Amino acid sequence: MFIPAPQKPIRVKPRFLTLARISTHAGICLWAVCYFYQAFTGALPGDPVQALLDFTGIGALNLLLISLVVSVLSQHLKFSQLMRFRRTFGVYAAVYGLLHLSTFIAFELQFEWALVAKEIVSRPYILLGFTGLLLLLALLVTSINSIKKRMGPSWQKLHNWVYLALILVNVHFIWSTKSIDLQAIIYASLSTIVLLSKRKKIIRIFK
Numbered sequence: 507m508f509i510p511a512p513q514k515p516i517r518v519k520p521r522f523l524t525l526a527r528i529s530t531h532a533g534i535c536l537w538a539v540c541y542f543y544q545a546f547t548g549a550l551p552g553d554p555v556q557a558l559l560d561f562t563g564i565g566a567l568n569l570l571l572i573s574l575v576v577s578v579l580s581q582h583l584k585f586s587q588l589m590r591f592r593r594t595f596g597v598y599a600a601v602y603g604l605l606h607l608s609t610f611i612a613f614e615l616q617f618e619w620a621l622v623a624k625e626i627v628s629r630p631y632i633l634l635g636f637t638g639l640l641l642l643l644a645l646l647v648t649s650i651n652s653i654k655k656r657m658g659p660s661w662q663k664l665h666n667w668v669y670l671a672l673i674l675v676n677v678h679f680i681w682s683t684k685s686i687d688l689q690a691i692i693y694a695s696l697s698t699i700v701l702l703s704k705r706k707k708i709i710r711i712f713k
């Protein structure tokens with residue numbers, strides 16, 4: 507880790523934490539609302555459907571990466587309060603993933619359900635994205651406190667699938683570009699760093 511670990515655990519005032527959480531929710535929601543508004547009013551340059559697919563896809567990946575980085579930082583900096591943000595970012599990663607799928611179904615395939623099914627089974631990169639999204643949705647549903655409590659230790663086992671989701675989504679991204687794309691390589695490199703920083707935990711999962 508490039509940041510030196512502090513001697514004492516970090517703690518901030520609950521009031522500051524609440525403000526930070528409200529700003530995070532507002533920022534992530536407004537970001538999507540403004541972008542969709544611009545797409546619907548023709549304010550975006552180029553093809554609005556492609557722009558929405560790119561925005562929601564990259565947005566979901568950014569949020570998923572941030573949720574994992576937050577957990578690494580929280581442990582390294584002994585800043586346990588940060589873990590509350592992990593769930594927030596993880597939940598929004600799934601929500602942006604759903605917006606991405608909805609954009610694809612509504613604007614690219616015009617709700618032709620037979621075509622949607624055909625795309626998922628016949629195009630491997632779509633199947634990978636779909637599997638990644640199913641995993642994120644399973645994590646989203648089980649992040650509800652009452653379900654988490656009822657699941658007991660199997661909750662952690664299920665939530666370890668987030669690393670597989672990250673890998674699937676990166677392969678989906680690289681494959682979707684159909685050529686060597688710098689942005690996809692940067693995301694794959696960042697994801698590899700995150701996975702390497704969690705290597706002890708990942709090795710334990712597979713033992």
Ligand code: HEM
Pocket residue numbers: 559560561562563564566567570599603606607610632635636637638639642675678679682683
């Ligand atoms: C059912 C699920 C999914 C479907 C049908 C789907 C579909 C697509 C499509 C059609 C594209 C555009 C390819 C092109 O430009 O020609 C794309 C790109 C992308 N998707 Fe997905 N996707 C799914 C799930 C996901 C998930 C869960 C994530 C992230 C968490 C994701 C992240 C991305 C990214 C980062 C791109 C590249 C955007 C860019 O080129 O700027 N996708 N996806």
